[in-house]
Amino acid sequence: MYKKVICAACGAALSLSSFGETIDIKSLNYSGPFEVATPFMLDSIDANSAKFDTLAILKTPISMNAAEKGSKFTNQVLPASRTPALHLLNFTLDNGRYFNGSLKVSGLKNREIYLDGKLITDEKLALAPATHSITVKCLTLPGNQPDSVRISIESDGKTQVTINKEQGRRYTLQDVMTGQRILSAALSPSGKYLLTTYSFTHEGGDNTFNTQISELSSGRVLLSSTETLRWMPDCDQLYLTRNVNKKLRFITLNPLTHEEQVIADDIPTHSFMLSPTADFFVYLKNQDEPKEKNADLYEIVNPEDRQPGWRSRASLMKFDLASGLSSPLTFGYRNVTPAGISADGSKLLFMAYDTKVEQRPSSVVSLYLLDLKSGACMTLLENEGFIGGASLSPDGKTVALTASPEGLGSIGKNLPDGMTPNMYDNQLYVMDVATKKVTPLTRDFNPSVESFAWSKADGNIYFTAEDRDLKSLYRVNPTNGQIDNLKALEEYVMSFDLSATAPVLVYTGQGASNSDRLYSVSLKNGRQNLIEDLSAKRLEGVRLGECKGWPFVTSRGDSISVRYILPPDFDPSEKYPMIVNYYGGCSPTSRTFESRYPHHVYAAHGYVVLVIIPRGSAGFGQEYAAHHVNTAGEGVADDIIEAVKAFTDSHSWVDSKKIGCIGASYGGFMTQYLQTKTDIFAAGISHAGISDHTSYWGEGYWGYSYSEVCMANSYPWTRKDLFVDRSPLFNADKIHTPLLFLHGDSDTNVPFGESIQMYTALKRLGRETAFVAVRGANHQVTEFNKRKQWQETIFAWFAKYLQDDPSWWEAMYPKKSL
Structure with missing residues (x-):
């Protein structure tokens, strides 16, 4: 029997800030003892002719999570064991700034030290701002003399640290770059079932993907798969493509019984647009690029020709699932893309693209409606500039279009004379196929349209739009132009999907202070239901600073969007440095949580973060967005400077010398x-x-x-x-x-x-x-x-x-x- 003494009595969280100070860790989490039996000696040596060493038991793998979840160590003595045993001693170190120091462990001869779950061999610590987990893994042997231990941190004195902070950990770059996210959500045609696709980014950057099928009403999971699954358009069956014996199969899958059925055994591609009738699909077939005669010299025939792949061209093909026949639908040198198939499968809407460098805009679009039975093709638009996307209504009688205010004869333009619209300010239009009459739907609507989709269930168009620094979800009646805000519960709607026949919609979103969430919306009464709160899982135990809006009107009378994020341990009596983030171009710096410039990580490093959206951004109305045109930063820069000065003057806790x-x-x-x-x-x-x-x-x-x-x-x-x-x-x-x-x-x-x-x-x-x-x-x-x-x-x-x-x-x- 033996006892090993630990100098680590329980205590309150401690702070260290003075130069050269040493702090003894007086509060530890303990897990153990984990008894490890000596292995049966099948031989006296191993394959490398080495004899067994009891100390090698220290290398026995054990989860470091056990240490973090351990009990408070109170008795200063490690529990005894009659066999070799492992013990885990853990504490956290919270630093809001870059930390230089060292970790000292006296005693416990047989030990390893883990920093954030990774073995370290150097006592020196160079730590990015975070809440770090430090675990001492030690091995005790029967019959050894008791041994005291002292765990301490020595600092360079420049950074305040807190040991075992109880209010949660800091948000870090690791949180931004790794973990699970919702990629998309899609409803079955009946609206009864939900397909959710997830990605998981691992340390080092590897990604894994998973698709889950669930019952919308109950949340009951029916199926999980690592294959790419999609809904059939005409029933609550799934389809997938799978390579078998060097052939690509089209397979349907029943989500209830998991029964598979091979529909086509040798399809030409896994990327296609499936007809609503589910009997054929349309795909792109690449043409051979024109080659240069001299491999060492090449002619640039267009400014775009510098881009790899620009010479690639594709034509449209139709693949019949029953016969396996591929039929050409288009021929020519222009690139094309399918934009929609009518509900009865009889008509195909497609777009063709061309470049005309001599004019503005240099990219032009032609829009065609092809009768798939007769081969007759109607030209709806020819070499039209400023066009974004197009979608065919389920009945094939109307086309929804996005274009800038200058598109379609400037019918959607709403600007004072002399101002040129911002081409990134997207408007929504509808065209009557029979008459080719175009009607603007958002001419007097400030948000800038992003993605959109027709509803077969109610005939309306649903769309997302940049709404100042938000991305909101809307519905428009294409007949009378009435627009309704669906009042999504997230600040930034990432994606949405409609049921083909039921009055239900699902969407994913996040906010300035939360990660992904998934909702359903009843289109009858507007009631919203939270299906999954992935953010709660991703941010469990994390403490974030507050994010607040700050109304500001410039000297020119423009109301610009400003928000700020505070450090998680904000103290209004202190002075804080500040980081100002902006784009200044044509798109707003939106309220997304996990951006390339992660505001909450900056805040976790001890900064106030000020996000400014100056004039020129889409989503604020056509006139506001037009300030991006022919200004080359003038006025936009003034907005930023004015906002920074005004914010600093009105908030005493900003250090005006450290911005x-x-x-x-x-x-x-x-x-x-x-x-x-x-x-x-x-x-x-x-x-x-x-x-x-x-x-x-x-x-x-x-x-x-x-x-x-x-x-x-x-x-x-x-x-x-x-x-x-x-x-x-x-x-x-x-x-x-x-x-x-x-x-x-x-x-x-x-x-x-x-x-x-x-x-x-x-x-x-x-x-x-x-x-x-x-x-x-x-x-x-x-x-x-x-x-x-x-x-x-x-x-x-x-x-x-x-x-x-x-x-x-x-x-x-x-x-x-x-």
Whole structure:
């Protein structure tokens, strides 16, 4: 019998903030003893000729979760065991800023230390802001003498830490990048059953997918599958495609009995539009691209020809499920896409695309209605610009269209004379097929239409729309134009789906402070039912700061959308640094929770986060959105500066000397442009930002076409005031704010050189700046590990200038003697 003594009596949570202080951990969670039997000695040595070592039992796997769920350790003595035993001692360390220190464990000779579930071998700690779990796993042997232990943390004194904080853990980048999410939800034709597709992102970036079929009324799960499942259009059966013996099968699946039936044994593709009659589908067949005669030289026949795959063309085909016959529906060089099949399967709506560089817009659309029996084709639109999407009504008599206010003869335009609409401000229209008469449905409706769908059950059109910084769910009667807000319970509706015959709808959404949730809506009485709260699972035990709206009217009289997020341990008597986030382009910085610029993670690092949506964004009405056109940042920048100053003046807990700003793409341009107009920022970050409108116009894959939006009918040779005078590069000498440039070195949207030339200018001027390139990344950084390092670079830059702590930056980018 033995006893091992632990110097770790229970105590309250402790804080450490003074330089060089050491803190003894006086409150631990304990789990154990976990007795581990000595193995039967089948042989005296193993395959590597090594003898058995009892200390190897320490390597026996055990879940670290057991330690976190253990009981409070109160008696200072580890329980005795007659066999070798494992013990787990756990505590949490909460740091709101980057932490440099070390972990000291005295005693317990046979031990391992785990930080956030991962084995560490170095006592030194360099911790990103988070609530960290630290577990000491130790092995005791029968007959050993009692041994005392001391667990302590030594800090550099710059960061306050809290041991065993009881109010929950901090929200972290890991939370943003990993875990389960709802990808989509779809109702069966009768509305009785629900198909929900989930994704799960694992540490390192691997994704797994799962589809679940449930009964809508009860939630009872009928089926789970890792295969891609969809509803048949005419019954409550599922269908899937599956490769069998190098042939692709079309299979139906009964969700109740799980019985499968092979409908077609050798189909040409797994991507298609299935007819509502379920007897055929329409698909795209790729054509061979024109090849160059000389492999080392190539002709660019169109500015778009620089893009890989631009020469690829496809035609429409019809596949008959009964006979297996594929029939061509279209022929030509223009790309096409199916837009809908009538309920009786007799008509196909499709779109054809062409490029005409000499005009604005350079992308044009033709819309056709093909009679699948006779082959007769009706042209509904020909080479029309400003068109978005199209959808055929179930009866085949009406087409719903999205287009900018300039589309369809500007019938949806609602602007003062002299103003050009923002092409990203989407309006909804309907066209009568027989007369080709077009009626605008949203001309006097401020939100900007996104996705839309016809309801076969009631004949209405349901759609989502950007509504200031929200994305809301609406219904419009195409006959009388009445629009109803369905008052979704989430701030940002991600997706929705309608039953074919029942008055029910499902939607997924999230908010500024919550992750995914899934709802059903009765279209008879408007009653909403929460089906699944995935957010509650994802945020269990997490403490978030408050998110609040802040009404603000600019000096020009515009009401702009502003919101702010507070640190989770906010104290109004303290001063906080602030990060300002914006886009400044044509789309609002919406109330999504898990964005590429995760506001609640910034807040968890001790910042107030201010999100500003200046003039020029869609979703606020046509006139508000039109301020993005031919301004090149002027006015938009003024909105941001005014809002920051007013917010700082009215909130004493903001440190006006420690304000940073960040934006990407057009927002990256805005970061640069702001510094030419103000000195209120202590640091700025531009990701993939435009520094010279002229070079972006000519070099970016979409430079000239995006300029059709923001510089409508203006060109470098006609508007020097826009393209040159308002380019940050030509005002570089006005910049004194420390600027970090981030850019993927394979960016095909905003060329890499946009950051290179601005960085070079600031270096030449002797200004504080840094440039971090992301190898192999395009416009967005999506690869898991690269995204993590990219995001930590952002954190480190702000910590350096807004928290006066360069240690994180220096750890990531040590000085080089070059």
